[in-house]
Amino acid sequence: MMAVSIGMSQSIEYCLVPAAETGVVPMSRSPASLDTSFSQTYDVTIGTIGDLRPSDILVPNPDGSSGSIHGDVSMPHRKDIALMAHLMRRAGFGAPHGELETRAAMGYEAVVEELLHPEEQPAIDEELLYRVFPGYEGAAGAPISQADWVYRMINTQRPLEEKMALFWHQLFATGNSKVDNPPELTRQIAMFREYGLGKFGDLLVELAKSPAMIFWLDNHGNHDGAINENWGRELLELFSLGVGNYSEDDIRDAARAFTGWTIAPKIPRNPLGRFYWNFEYKAEDHDEEEKTFLGHTGNLNGDDIIGIIVDQPASSRFLARHLYRFFVADEPQVSDWNITPPKDPEAIEELVDAYNESHGDIRFIMRVLFNSEFFKNSRFARVKSPAELIVGTVRIAGNYDGFRPGFNNLAIECAWQGQELLNPPSVESWHTGSEWIDAGGLLRRVNFASGTLGDISLPGVRAIINRVRDQAQAQGKLSPQALVATCLDSLGALEVSDSTTHIELLTHASVGGELAWNTPEEVSASEKKIGKILTLIAASRDYQFA
Amino acid sequence: MTTTRKDPVLVILQLTGANDYLNTIVPYADPLYWDNRPRVKIPEDLLQPIDDELAFRPDMEPLKKLYDNGKMAIIHGVGFANSPRSHFRAMDIWHTCEPDHVGVDGWLAKVIRDLDPTGENVLKGVNFGQGLPRAMTMRGVPVTSVTNLASYGVLSTARGITSEQERAQLLDSFSRMYAPAIGTGPTMDFLGQAGLSALKGADIIRSAPEKYSSTIEYAKNSIARSLRDVAQVHLAGLGTQVFYTSHGPFDTHFDQSGSHTKLWSEISEAVDDFFADLQEHDSGEEVVLMMFSEFGRRVRDNGTGTDHGAGGAAFLMGDRVNGGMYGTYPSLKPEHLTQGDLAPSYDFRGFYSTVIDKWLGLDPVPIVGGKFEELSFV
Numbered sequence: 001m002m003a004v005s006i007g008m009s010q011s012i013e014y015c016l017v018p019a020a021e022t023g024v025v026p027m028s029r030s031p032a033s034l035d036t037s038f039s040q041t042y043d044v045t046i047g048t049i050g051d052l053r054p055s056d057i058l059v060p061n062p063d064g065s066s067g068s069i070h071g072d073v074s075m076p077h078r079k080d081i082a083l084m085a086h087l088m089r090r091a092g093f094g095a096p097h098g099e100l101e102t103r104a105a106m107g108y109e110a111v112v113e114e115l116l117h118p119e120e121q122p123a124i125d126e127e128l129l130y131r132v133f134p135g136y137e138g139a140a141g142a143p144i145s146q147a148d149w150v151y152r153m154i155n156t157q158r159p160l161e162e163k164m165a166l167f168w169h170q171l172f173a174t175g176n177s178k179v180d181n182p183p184e185l186t187r188q189i190a191m192f193r194e195y196g197l198g199k200f201g202d203l204l205v206e207l208a209k210s211p212a213m214i215f216w217l218d219n220h221g222n223h224d225g226a227i228n229e230n231w232g233r234e235l236l237e238l239f240s241l242g243v244g245n246y247s248e249d250d251i252r253d254a255a256r257a258f259t260g261w262t263i264a265p266k267i268p269r270n271p272l273g274r275f276y277w278n279f280e281y282k283a284e285d286h287d288e289e290e291k292t293f294l295g296h297t298g299n300l301n302g303d304d305i306i307g308i309i310v311d312q313p314a315s316s317r318f319l320a321r322h323l324y325r326f327f328v329a330d331e332p333q334v335s336d337w338n339i340t341p342p343k344d345p346e347a348i349e350e351l352v353d354a355y356n357e358s359h360g361d362i363r364f365i366m367r368v369l370f371n372s373e374f375f376k377n378s379r380f381a382r383v384k385s386p387a388e389l390i391v392g393t394v395r396i397a398g399n400y401d402g403f404r405p406g407f408n409n410l411a412i413e414c415a416w417q418g419q420e421l422l423n424p425p426s427v428e429s430w431h432t433g434s435e436w437i438d439a440g441g442l443l444r445r446v447n448f449a450s451g452t453l454g455d456i457s458l459p460g461v462r463a464i465i466n467r468v469r470d471q472a473q474a475q476g477k478l479s480p481q482a483l484v485a486t487c488l489d490s491l492g493a494l495e496v497s498d499s500t501t502h503i504e505l506l507t508h509a510s511v512g513g514e515l516a517w518n519t520p521e522e523v524s525a526s527e528k529k530i531g532k533i534l535t536l537i538a539a540s541r542d543y544q545f546a
Numbered sequence: 547m548t549t550t551r552k553d554p555v556l557v558i559l560q561l562t563g564a565n566d567y568l569n570t571i572v573p574y575a576d577p578l579y580w581d582n583r584p585r586v587k588i589p590e591d592l593l594q595p596i597d598d599e600l601a602f603r604p605d606m607e608p609l610k611k612l613y614d615n616g617k618m619a620i621i622h623g624v625g626f627a628n629s630p631r632s633h634f635r636a637m638d639i640w641h642t643c644e645p646d647h648v649g650v651d652g653w654l655a656k657v658i659r660d661l662d663p664t665g666e667n668v669l670k671g672v673n674f675g676q677g678l679p680r681a682m683t684m685r686g687v688p689v690t691s692v693t694n695l696a697s698y699g700v701l702s703t704a705r706g707i708t709s710e711q712e713r714a715q716l717l718d719s720f721s722r723m724y725a726p727a728i729g730t731g732p733t734m735d736f737l738g739q740a741g742l743s744a745l746k747g748a749d750i751i752r753s754a755p756e757k758y759s760s761t762i763e764y765a766k767n768s769i770a771r772s773l774r775d776v777a778q779v780h781l782a783g784l785g786t787q788v789f790y791t792s793h794g795p796f797d798t799h800f801d802q803s804g805s806h807t808k809l810w811s812e813i814s815e816a817v818d819d820f821f822a823d824l825q826e827h828d829s830g831e832e833v834v835l836m837m838f839s840e841f842g843r844r845v846r847d848n849g850t851g852t853d854h855g856a857g858g859a860a861f862l863m864g865d866r867v868n869g870g871m872y873g874t875y876p877s878l879k880p881e882h883l884t885q886g887d888l889a890p891s892y893d894f895r896g897f898y899s900t901v902i903d904k905w906l907g908l909d910p911v912p913i914v915g916g917k918f919e920e921l922s923f924v
Binding site: 175177178330383415416418423425426428433434435437438439440441442443446447448450451454455456497498500501504507508528531532535536539540541544 | 632633648673677685689691701702703706715722723724730734736737738741743748
């Protein structure tokens with residue numbers, strides 16, 4: 001009797017019981033496993049699909065013991081691989097199984113260190129990139145700049161650098177709808193790559209100088225004697241302290257301190273197209289009078305304001321909560337934070353302590369985060385954003401490795417699923433968690449992921465097929481359980497949380513008997529069956545989680 | 547489903563990208579039009595006059611027929627105060643009826659909720675196009691979004707499916723995988739609902755093309771295809787009362803005359819085909835079609851195109867519409883312009899309120915967020 005653990009956060013223990021030869025659905029059970037509470041508690045009916053007869057069914061493990069979903073395909077380091085899959089999904093955009101094995105062999109903490117030091121890994125070769133895709137440099141349209149970014153998300157050898165860029169983009173949401181200059185937004189993203197693991201204060205100063213941000217929040221219209229508060233307000237409310245931690249007077253004087261932080265005269269877009277903008281500090285337009293900000297009085301300038309901000313307890317808490325929400329587990333929307341406490345206050349405290357200890361050193365905070373128990377215990381506790389779902393899927397399928405056409409299609413797919421990169425809906429950014437999901441968006445997610453991972457011609461899918469084949473040939477045969485387990489395993493050690501989904505997978509895995517590779521017909525049938533299992537897994541609810 | 551074929555149906559056609567009002571309904575008798583449009587203008591001999599002041603652009607001829615038959619209302623100067631020149635922000639305001647702060651819930655989602663409070667019919671609102679417009683978005687209001695009616699469906703991209711039976715098996719599995727399960731948490735429950743809504747909607751809507759036959763050959767362009775899809779779903783009697791679709795891009799900063807002509811030719815042909823199709827099926831009285839754009843364009847042209855402006859015309863078409871012109875065309879006099887743009891003369895929420903109240907029979911106040919002047923165009 002093999003015990004399996006199926007669970008997202010809470011595991012329910014089952015054991016697999018071979019069905020009686022004559023069994024029809026629901027299958028008869030061996031006496032030892034007869035447990036009527038199963039059907040009462042979970043109300044599971046085993047799928048009847050045409051005349052399919054699953055050769056095994058799932059029933060709860062009566063002794064409640066835990067075990068591996070692999071049963072007879074036990075792998076010694078499965079736990080390590082599952083944890084590595086988790087780390088790579090969160091600190092990057094996921095990884096195919098081969099990469100996970102390599103990384104797991106390096107050891108978890110060593111991989112965290114490698115991720116934390118992207119500068120030690122090769123960067124994207126931009127010269128080559130822009131020779132292959134000349135349109136990407138100074139891209140004329142938003143989809144091209146989005147494609148440029150998607151290319152990097154998929155092909156980067158610095159996963160955390162790219163993931164941090166997405167984190168900062170979601171936090172410091174700047175949108176092309178108003179900026180209308182995709183290359184300038186791309187430069188902002190490049191700035192996030194460069195400063196995203198440095199000091200929070202340095203990053204905020206760069207943000208304040210980012211021409212896209214200046215234009216987005218109207219700081220070019222913020223003048224000595226005629227202030228525009230937009231940037232000053234959002235800097236405090238949405239980018240650092242959060243509502244309730246400053247007064248309207250603080251906003252006003254912060255805005256005064258940022259007068260003169262503007263964009264150098266722009267080259268008109270017509271007739272030659274868009275040009276980069278440049279930051280300019282205009283001393284003659286800067287308010288040199290005394291200002292008072294959060295109790296500090298003096299002739300404060302913009303960097304003084306940021307210096308005061310980063311020393312506020314509210315800033316460390318605000319950043320901790322954002323990091324938790326993006327990297328650890330879904331949280332309520334930011335607008336509810338002042339009325340909803342964190343899910344895991346102790347985790348937030350750990351991150352706040354890391355912030356204080358390191359004076360806002362993001363690399364230091366991320367090290368604490370990735371090595372924490374709360375992080376390691378947060379597998380599948382977040383709904384994937386569209387970017388994570390799309391990039392994660394094609395990284396496993398391997399169909400966008402290197403230069404090839406179609407990155408713009410991925411970018412557009414991302415927009416259709418509800419996350420148009422470089423164009424968040426407002427400065428409040430996207431709503432995350434279950435708010436990524438609606439019927440239309442889910443349909444796209446399901447069709448994209450299942451259409452990709454069910455395509456047995458793609459290199460990453462072939463690698464999964466080969467893995468299954470090697471297992472089958474090594475063991476002489478492969479049970480439906482082992483087939484399903486290997487497929488789940490190959491998609492980032494995925495787990496299916498409810499027994500219904502697992503039964504559906506097993507039922508399809510049982511069609512037509514054992515997998516075999518002896519004749520061309522058998523090869524074709526085996527590959528098709530594996531494709532179908534991958535299709536269904538990619539279509540599942542569980543696949544929606546990171 | 548409680549809906550019958552006779553329930554009022556609203557079709558929204560969004561002109562995405564800011565349609566140039568001045569070159570759509572042309573104030574040809576006003577010398578300021580010719581002064582401000584030295585390059586980007588409609589030649590006078592091509593205009594299709596409505597009266598001695600205003601004229602349709604030439605490619606709107608099929609729509610002019612509708613107008614002449616009393617089936618088209620033109621509502622002038624529609625917009626809102628302090629119109630932002632950002633497409634996104636302006637579109638958001640149209641979609642959420644929140645001009646002063648960023649809104650979340652869409653006005654049509656509220657309409658759909660009020661038409662079907664129990665959310666019984668996932669096809670009460672159907673969008674044709676990529677991605678759901680914010681106007682139809684609201685937590686707890688299921689709507690359906692269709693990219694291509696012919697290939698719409700859950701797992702429609704699945705590979706290696708060789709028979710209908712196999713597809714049916716996969717869909718059966720999908721429905722069981724998304725069925726409510728105890729103890730899996732609110733997000734899983736929510737995902738389950740969304741998945742089953744998608745599946746249910748797809749199942750029903752797939753029947754529409756099979757039931758449909760028509761002698762009307764729609765024009766070969768994307769908006770004509772979308773409106774044919776609307777007609778198919780409407781004629782299938784699935785209880786849909788709100789359809790959404792869009793066409794564009796109307797963002798004609800550069801080389802406007804060519805692209806603007808193409809867009810209006812396509813829309814005019816498509817709308818003409820759509821109403822002809824409804825007539826053929828004796829359904830003309832059940833449907834009104836609304837057209838709007840997020841804002842108009844700068845009064846003065848920029849040499850080859852026009853930049854972002856404010857205010858615009860909205861249109862309502864259908865057998866039950868009281869044709870004619872409503873409101874006043876905003877003045878082009880420099881002293882009446884706001885930073886070079888027209889000053890809107892009619893709040894868009896009044897336009898919505900009229901349709902919500904007089905066509906759909908719902909209370910517009912909670913939907914548009916207040917009481918606004920209603921007109922008599924329907």
